[in-house]
Amino acid sequence: MQIHVVSQGDTLFSIANTYNTTAAAITDANELETPDNLVIGQAIVIPIIGQFYFVQPGDSLYSIGIRFGIPYQELARINNISVESTLSVGLRLYIPSWDKRPITSYAYIEPFGETVSETLENAARKNSPYLTYLALFSYRVNRDGTLTPPPLGNLGKIAENNDAALTMVVTNLEEGAFSDELGNIILTVQAVQNTLLDNIVNTATAGGFVDVHFDFEFLLSEDREAYNNFLRRAKEWLSQAGLLLSTALAPKTSATQAGQWYEAHDYAAHGEIVDFVVLMTYEWGYSYGPPLAVSPINEVRRVIEYAVTEIPPDKILMGQNLYGYDWTLPFIEGGPAARAVSPQQAITIARENNADIQYDTTAQAPFFFYTDDEGSQHEVWFEDARSIQAKFDLIRELNLLGIAYWKLGLAFPQNWLLLNDQFAITKIE
Numbered sequence: 047m048q049i050h051v052v053s054q055g056d057t058l059f060s061i062a063n064t065y066n067t068t069a070a071a072i073t074d075a076n077e078l079e080t081p082d083n084l085v086i087g088q089a090i091v092i093p094i095i096g097q098f099y100f101v102q103p104g105d106s107l108y109s110i111g112i113r114f115g116i117p118y119q120e121l122a123r124i125n126n127i128s129v130e131s132t133l134s135v136g137l138r139l140y141i142p143s144w145d146k147r148p149i150t151s152y153a154y155i156e157p158f159g160e161t162v163s164e165t166l167e168n169a170a171r172k173n174s175p176y177l178t179y180l181a182l183f184s185y186r187v188n189r190d191g192t193l194t195p196p197p198l199g200n201l202g203k204i205a206e207n208n209d210a211a212l213t214m215v216v217t218n219l220e221e222g223a224f225s226d227e228l229g230n231i232i233l234t235v236q237a238v239q240n241t242l243l244d245n246i247v248n249t250a251t252a253g254g255f256v257d258v259h260f261d262f263e264f265l266l267s268e269d270r271e272a273y274n275n276f277l278r279r280a281k282e283w284l285s286q287a288g289l290l291l292s293t294a295l296a297p298k299t300s301a302t303q304a305g306q307w308y309e310a311h312d313y314a315a316h317g318e319i320v321d322f323v324v325l326m327t328y329e330w331g332y333s334y335g336p337p338l339a340v341s342p343i344n345e346v347r348r349v350i351e352y353a354v355t356e357i358p359p360d361k362i363l364m365g366q367n368l369y370g371y372d373w374t375l376p377f378i379e380g381g382p383a384a385r386a387v388s389p390q391q392a393i394t395i396a397r398e399n400n401a402d403i404q405y406d407t408t409a410q411a412p413f414f415f416y417t418d419d420e421g422s423q424h425e426v427w428f429e430d431a432r433s434i435q436a437k438f439d440l441i442r443e444l445n446l447l448g449i450a451y452w453k454l455g456l457a458f459p460q461n462w463l464l465l466n467d468q469f470a471i472t473k474i475e
Contacts, residue, residue: 047467048092049431051405052084065092077390077459085396087403087412089430091463101137114141149441149469150448152179152324152363154215155201155455162199169454170201174208176462178472181213181259183453185249186220189231191241193249202254211256211474213292216246217263224263226306233265233272243283250289256474257321258284261294265310274315281319290321297327297349297365301356317357324450325353328367333383337373337425341366342409343436350444363450366437368458370428388456392428403430410436431460438468448472 050061058069058081073081075093084090099110107129111118122129125139133139153173157166174180182201186194193216205212218229231238250258260280265273277293284291293316296307301314316323327346331338346364353362370392371384387395392412396403399416406413413427441449449465465471 047464048094048097049435049464050090050092051432052086052088052090054086056084058082058084061090061092065094065098067092067094075459075463077457079390079394080397083397085393085401085403087405087414088393088396089412089432089460091431091460093463096140096142099139099141101133101135101139103135105133105135107131107133110139110141115144116141144468146468146470147442148472149465150178150322150363150472151176151465151469152181152213152448152450153177154181154183154451154453156183156453157197157199157201160197162197162201166455167200167204170204171208173454173462174205174210176466176471177205177208177210178448178474179213179257180205180210181215181257181450184215184217184219184261185246186217187228187232187242189228189238191232191238191245193242193245195249198253206254209473212254213257213259214246214250214253214255215259215261217261218265226264226266226269229262229265229273229310230269232262233269233276239276239279243280246280247283247287247289250284251287255289257290257292259292259294259324262310263294263296264306267306267309270310270312273310274312274319277316277319291319292322292324293320294324294326294365295353297325297345299348299352313353313356317361320361322361322363322447323357324363325349325365326452327365328452331371331427333371333386334380336377337371337375337384337413337427339406339409339411339413339427339433340370340429341433341437342406342411343433343440344408344410346437347440350440350446354444359445360447362446363448364437364441364446365450365452366434367429368451368453368461369456370426372424372426375423375425386456387426387428388458389429389460390457392426395426405432429458429461431464434458434461434464438464 062069071093076090107118111121218225220228281291295311298308327349328341330345331340369386372387373384396414401414401416403412403414411433412430416424
């Protein structure tokens with residue numbers, strides 16, 4: 047697969063000719079709504095085997111070979127040039143596909159109301175082939191240890207048909223928010239724990255779940271060790287039932303990081319107790335905050351580089367958002383929330399408002415500005431093929447278990463193209 051960034055004068059026909067493919071293949075792969083009206087700065091994935099590289103100043107066959115993990119002699123042979131060749135800037139070289147590394151791919155899905163929407167079921171159906179786990183968010187714990195389930199619809203059958211294992215996500219959500227008071231009851235009242243763990247095992251066994259995932263957030267700092275002890279106890283119960291245990295962790299950069307989201311999450315203990323963790327490495331840019339990249343690569347790296355000092359890398363799933371935000375400017379603290387948009391919606395907004403897409407090389411994230419029909423200015427940050435490629439490269443570099451997506455239902459076809467091209471998705475036997 048090749049990532050191409052649209053520049054002034056590009057057409058789908060000219061891009062297709064550059065990579066020896068067809069306009070129809072590019073349109074289908076990227077689900078382009080208006081293939082004759084591309085946006086400057088838009089990143090599209092070219093569905094070819096391998097990729098092309100255009101020689102840059104200072105490049106040599108040796109340096110290019112190092113970059114792509116291929117011997118320079120083989121690179122010369124494939125491109126029918128001498129190993130002694132001086133490469134001219136702009137020369138197109140073909141780079142063959144690399145070996146696919148196994149990866150665990152995990153995605154949350156969050157049905158609302160009494161039924162699962164057709165949109166969510168379609169998203170599960172479309173993306174489950176690329177998933178190890180489909181995580182149903184969420185089973186909400188009640189104060190007596192019983193559970194309130196989400197609507198399930200056909201999600202279980204869809205997962206089964208696509209060999210995706212089901213995860214049962216258990217939360218301390220109460221009246222739409224994470225509750226430290228409820229968390230304290232769960233973690234400190236033994237009778238509630240007994241009821242809860244019994245209900246979890248029975249529900250997971252009957253529902254065909256493989257993994258039980260605790261997403262307990264905004265716990266009291268003094269409940270840190272109580273949470274660790276609860277997880278040790280839960281691990282015993284779940285192991286006896288043949289179930290895996292995983293947890294969601296706030297994105298910390300040190301063991302002593304202050305703040306209610308962080309203090310009760312003990313990275314070292316979770317790394318010891320559970321089968322794997324999801325690092326929630328997103329929401330630097332969030333709906334009620336100032337305009338920022340949602341998961342800037344520099345911040346994500348800081349979290350993961352700390353995490354691997356406390357948790358084995360082969361237990362870590364890097365969290366990844368499947369959405370961006372559209373902020374109305376000027377940003378006002380306590381003002382209206384930014385609107386969540388899918389990467390496909392972001393491209394549509396840019397196209398309809400004649401906005402060029404820019405790219406922040408530090409955050410490794412695309413963004414743009416536009417003015418709406420009422421004269422209000424907007425700033426949009428989202429994800430594209432380049433930003434997700436940066437995350438895939440980080441997974442390889444730090445040898446992580448894989449990636450966890452929050453959440454299905456927002457269209458991002460380039461992500462799934464690149465994931466499937468570069469990794470072998472692990473499936474649970």
